[in-house]
Amino acid sequence: MRKIYFLLLLILPLIASAQVITYDTIRVSPDDERNIYRTQRSQQTVQTQQNSQVRQRQQPVLLDRESTSGFAFDKSKLRYGANIGLSLSRNYTVFGLGPQVGYQFFDNFMAGAGVKYYYTKLRSYDYEVKSNLFGVNTFGYYYPVRFLAFFAQPELNYIWSTLKYGAAGIDDRKESGFVPSLVVGGGLRLGRSHITLNYDLARHSRSPYPTGFFLGISAFF
Known part of the structure; x- marks a missing residue:
C-alpha cells in the first residue's frame, strides 16, 4: 500500500501542472489579410493561369484559310x-x-x-x-x-x-x-x-x- 501511495504522490503533481492547450478561432472576411486561405487561393489562381498559358503555347495553331487569304472572290465585282x-x-x-x-x-x-x-x-x-x-x-x-x-x-x-x-x-x-x-x-x-x-x-x-x-x-x- 505504501508503494501505491507513493506513486500517487508522484503522479498527482504532474497532472496538476499539466496545461491544456486550446486554439481560439476568429471569423474573418475571405478578402481579409488575416485569412490564411486567401494567399493559398491567390497562389492557386496564378498557377492555373501559368498552366493555361503553357497549354496554349503547346497546342498547334489552326489557320483559317479564308481569314488568312489576301483575296476573296466576289461575284459582284465581275x-x-x-x-x-x-x-x-x-x-x-x-x-x-x-x-x-x-x-x-x-x-x-x-x-x-x-x-x-x-x-x-x-x-x-x-x-x-x-x-x-x-x-x-x-x-x-x-x-x-x-x-x-x-x-x-x-x-x-x-x-x-x-x-x-x-x-x-x-x-x-x-x-x-x-x-x-x-x-x-x-x-x-x-x-x-x-x-x-x-x-x-x-x-x-x-x-x-x-x-x-x-x-x-x-x-x-
Missing part, C-alpha cells in the same frame, strides 16, 4: 464588256467582236482578259484584200481619280489574209502569222465606260491598229 466594230461601205468592210471579262480588284484598279475576232475586206480597182484576225489579250485600267483612266492591253493576234489581183496572170497572195501588240492609252472614265486616246507600242508592220494615235471606246457592265 465586269463584262465587249468591243464591237462594224463598218460597211462599197470598198471597205469591217466586222469585229471582242468579249471581255474584268474584275474590280480595288476601287482604282480593274483587270481582266478577253478574246476577239475581226474580219476586214478592202477592195480597190485592181486588187482585193480579205483579212481575218483572232486574238487573245489581257488588260488593266488604273483610275488615279474618279474621272480619269489609264489603260494597257498586251495582246497576241493571229492574222491570215488573202490578196487577190484583178489583172490576169497574177497569182493570189496569202499570208498568215502571229502579230503582237501592246496598246496603251489614257482618257476619260464615264461610269464604267472609257474614252481613251491609244497607241500601239509594238508597231508591228501587220498590226491591226492604225499608225499613230487612235481613239478607243470601251464599256463594262
Whole structure:
C-alpha cells in the first residue's frame, strides 16, 4: 500500500501542472489579410493561369484559310464588256467582236482578259484584200481619280489574209502569222465606260491598229 501511495504522490503533481492547450478561432472576411486561405487561393489562381498559358503555347495553331487569304472572290465585282466594230461601205468592210471579262480588284484598279475576232475586206480597182484576225489579250485600267483612266492591253493576234489581183496572170497572195501588240492609252472614265486616246507600242508592220494615235471606246457592265 505504501508503494501505491507513493506513486500517487508522484503522479498527482504532474497532472496538476499539466496545461491544456486550446486554439481560439476568429471569423474573418475571405478578402481579409488575416485569412490564411486567401494567399493559398491567390497562389492557386496564378498557377492555373501559368498552366493555361503553357497549354496554349503547346497546342498547334489552326489557320483559317479564308481569314488568312489576301483575296476573296466576289461575284459582284465581275465586269463584262465587249468591243464591237462594224463598218460597211462599197470598198471597205469591217466586222469585229471582242468579249471581255474584268474584275474590280480595288476601287482604282480593274483587270481582266478577253478574246476577239475581226474580219476586214478592202477592195480597190485592181486588187482585193480579205483579212481575218483572232486574238487573245489581257488588260488593266488604273483610275488615279474618279474621272480619269489609264489603260494597257498586251495582246497576241493571229492574222491570215488573202490578196487577190484583178489583172490576169497574177497569182493570189496569202499570208498568215502571229502579230503582237501592246496598246496603251489614257482618257476619260464615264461610269464604267472609257474614252481613251491609244497607241500601239509594238508597231508591228501587220498590226491591226492604225499608225499613230487612235481613239478607243470601251464599256463594262
